[in-house]
Amino acid sequence: MGEKDIYRHDVIVIGGGLSGLRAAIEACDCGADVAVVSKVYPLRSHSVAAQGGINAALGNSPEAKNDTWEKHAFDTIRGSVYLADQDAVEVLCRQAPETVLELEHWGTVFSRDHEGKIAQRPFGGADVPRTCYAADRTGHNLMNTLFEQASYRGITFHNEYFVTSLVVDEEICRGCIALNLRSGKVHAFNSSSLILATGGYGMIYDHSTNSLINTGDGMALAINAGAQLKDMEFVQFHPTTLYGSNILISEGARGEGAYLVNSEGDRFMARYAPQSMELAPRDIVARSIMKEIKAGRGFKDGYVHLDLRHLGADIIKERLPGIRQIAMDFAGLDPVEVPIPVQPGQHYSMGGIDVNIDGETGVKGLYAVGECACISVHGANRLGGNSLLDTLVFGRRTGRKACSESNDGHVPILKEVMTREIQRLQDLINNKGEGFAPLMSEIKKTMFDRFGIFRDEADMNEGLRSLNDLGQRYKQVSVKGSGKAFNQSLIRVLELGYMVDTAEAVALSAIERKESRGSHFRTDFPDRSDDLYLKHTIISTDDKLQRSIDFSPVKLGLFPVKGDNYQ
Amino acid sequence: MIVRIQRGKGERFDDYDIEVNAGMTLLELLFRIQENIDQTLAFRYSCRGAICGSCAILANRRPVLACKTTLSRVTNLKIDDHVTLPSSAKLPDGGILLEPIPKLPVIRDLVVDWEPFFNEYRKLEPVLKNSDHPEKEHLLGKDKSRELEKYTNCILCALCWSACPVVSEVDGYPGPAALAKLFRFYLDPREPKSTKRLSVADNEAGWWACDFYSNCKKVCPKGVPPNVAIGRARKLLEDEEVEK
Structure with missing residues (x-):
């Protein structure tokens, strides 16, 4: 099988979970040539582990007869402690019923009530039973349906390609560079639109529910390519x-x-x-x-x-x-x-790559969707059953937006970056420092101990110092594995790099937010402060490649901000 | 404990003498080796909760998911509990032998090439082929959704493929997982009967190739019974109840 050095697709989706597949299907249906690039086979993505369900105001349950998208939106915004952007929540909840029905029509075997309709169960923070489910294997079932639909459409899958960097030239994203795990060869991928759908970063924490592959890849790629990260301090711990x-x-x-x-x-x-x-x-x-x-x-x-x-x-x-x-x-x-x-245990990242309701980042041609993105619909705390919904609703929107883009191949920059990446990987392999394993376990411990369920200034400052130190040590980390095919120690070293960048972003944001809201609870600032902190934290990279932090306003409009507490 | 692992494309076995505890899973054992002794060891992993289908391997010649199999289960498994496959390698005394699952080409160490398995799956076009998109959901009885669930639980881990003797005997056999998936779409009342799902594999290398070893069901980590699907499909075709 001959392999090209440079692949070209109109739309490239990085990640083959629910967000990625839904975006790919939509872009394909819009007529684009689409490829999914993933470090695993799509069905091995973390979306398969989602259990409980997906929210939509179908009103199927007798207790939910009068359920509406507005009630769903209110529960979501209240659950977010008013940090969610209300225009995005409106899209999420309005489009929820049609989204669930679309998956039903595509083949998902949802559990049924006695009338044969989609059954709905109660979930946390919701007024009425609104969560549709396929037993407690909802993610697995949705994933299989989308994989079936994507495969049938003939979407190209570049399975087991690990993305090492994005290619940005004159503030336009031109594609990415990826390592073929099987051959060990580095390839360039050229795109008009590139969608990051890489999921969360659970591996930066001890005690995470996440799959072992969730190392924050997309967030790190994005911040290093000039996009911004939003609300990274909001880390959901599943009870x-x-x-x-x-x-x-x-x-x-x-x-x-x-x-x-x-x-x-x-x-x-x-x-x-x-x-x-x-x-x-x-x-x-x-x-x-x-x-x-x-x-x-x-x-x-x-x-x-x-x-x-x-x-x-x-x-x-x-x-x-x-x-x-x-x-x-x-x-x-x-x-x-x-x-x-x-x-x-650590479960979900409410924060992520800053995007608008069409999945656009601040970099032209670069999009993000799903857990790696922050639109934001979850704010300071995500309600159960809203993340699967987020992946599908915004996967579709982002896929549609992404196929409207067009640009030329711009091959010279791709070749240049590819050559640079090949050299960087070779340098990593030549490093003589310590292995990846101790650094990984130190990051996990630091994050869980210093940026966990309860936080305070002194602890977090200590944690940030440890992270900075780990960042220095990472520069000398060595790849002790060898061989071209499935050089897993090289992959784990590259993942560790993403973990370092992501952990730093969580730490900087958490220190900056001197209040308690949703999942971000500070023992030194136990109260919520709307006057000072009803705003998003934004992390950017400056000209000297240093991270800087700023704020952006929350979009309100549907429901007034209230100080209520759950009883 | 001595852990013996097949390396490279099968050219050698390496022995690791490693401290273990009986409650450890095979996946934890593999990470312990990779992180502490030998970073060159390659194996697949993802969810570590038996739902992603990444980590199928042979442990003491039995096809298992590494993430949900403890060392004590490997050493205590009785032969008739499970399926034991032939292998030329010697089991270390009181230890554990780990090999890639058979019937797929080895890429490196415990990592195999899944393409032949997924190619057969894709050939059967496993996708709901319906043109009606009603305003609401299709109504589906609880019994029907339960019957479908038995087959939709498949995680495509290829353990059944590796345990099925027919896969290596009959060229072009789709394998247990793909046939169970095909039957799942036959069963789905949302698809019009004109789709003729069963006739797709109504040939010597399809439904009729199965010899009912039933290894597929025995090794399935999710309790899916491809053998039952195949038996039912054959009965339906024999009785000419369908599609003729």
Whole structure:
């Protein structure tokens, strides 16, 4: 099979998860020549791990007969602690029903109610049952449907190509440089539009639910290419991850009625959110669990119980078969019989590459969508069931916008950057310093300890110093692996570089925001301050390649800002 | 414990003497080796929660997902619990032997080329072919969605492909996962019957090639039963209930 040095496509999508595939399908349907470039086979993307569901005001449930997109929007904005941009939330929630129906028409087997309609379950922070689901394997099912649709359309997949840099010339993105994992050869990809859909950065944290491939690649590529990062301090900690392995235990479990119980046998959420109880937004539930553990009411090594037993075997087997399997496979227990040990873990990035509602970054020809992007629809805290929706609604919009772009091949700059990248990779391989593993574990520990669920100035400053030190050490890090094919130590060294850049952005933003809002909780500034901080944090790169921080206004307009608290 | 791993394109085996605990998963073991002893070791991974299908390998000659298989399970597995495949390599005494899954070309170490597996999958055009897009969702009975779910649970990890003797015996056999996927679309009432899903594989190298070893179901990490799908498809075609 002959391989070209330079590939050319109208639209190149980096990442083959839900956002990437949805964008690719839309651009293809608009008539563009589209390729998906991914460091894994698309079905190995993290989207498959999403469990609980996707929100849309279908009004199928009897308790949700009068549900509307406006109610969905209100819940989303309130959950975001008013930091979400309300024009973007309007798009998200208005287009939710048609988006879910589109996937149903394309083949997703959603779970059904007794009338045969798409079933809907309650989720945290929502007024009524609004979350559509395919048992507790919603991401897996949506991913297979989109992969089927994309493959059938003949979209090109460059699988197992690792993107090492974007090519930007005169402030226009011309494509990217990527390493073919299989051959070890470096290629240039030329595009009129390039869409980043690379997902989150969970690997910069200890105790993350994310896949091991989630190393913040797109965010790092974007900030180094002149785009900006927004609201990076907002890191979602999911309240219920399996103790030990931190595999996600879906909010769907609490949606179906599971209890959170401490070591004294109390449903402790009564202390923190007596009305919403287990279905308060994730930031509140995660902090409540940590407070219980800190007060000595957790179980020995720092966890609480998620008790499903009263739901009965039938409900558990029908609606939560996936988490039952996870508990059996990874904790050796059956939730029909015993409670599941759970603890909060890093789960999602509300922040990301700053884009508008069409996915455009500040760099012409460069787009971003999904978890790597920040539009923003999640603000300071994302509601469960809104991220799958975000990927599909904005995947479609971004794909459509991206195929309206056209520019020439501009090959000289591609060749030049490719030559530079080949040299950079060779230099990395020639480095004689330490290996990647200790640096990776230090980043994870630093981020979890210093930029975790509870934060304060002194801790974070100490954390930033550690990160700066790690950044210096990274310059000498060595690739101890060899060979061209699947040189995984080279890949992991490159991923570590992305992790360093992403972690720094989270740290800088978290230090700058001297208030508590949503997932960003500061013990030294425990109150929310709309006067000072009802605004987005923006990170840019200056001429000397230093990061600088600034703010931008939140777009309001649908609902007035309120100081209410969840009960 | 001695962990013996097939290396390169199969030209050698390397032994690693490594401290382990029985509750560790094979994937954790592989990372421990890569991060502490030998950075040249290559293997695939992603979700580490048995939903992405990346980490199919042979452990003591049994096809498993590395992420959900603990060392104690590998050493305690009884033969009749699972499927054991032939291999020329020797098991280390009391240790663990790790090899790439068979019936796919090896790229490096435990990494195989998935293309032959996905090519067969793609040939069957696994996509819902319907032209009606009603204003609301198609109504679907709970029983129907449950029946479909049995097959939509497939994560395309290729363990069944590697365990199926017919895959290497019959040229052009789509393999268990692809046939189960084809049957899933046959079952889907949202697709018009005129699509003739079953006839696509109504030939010697298709439904009729299966010898019902049922290894596919035994090794499936998600409980998908391709053997049942194939049996039902054959019965339907025999009874001429469909598509003739």
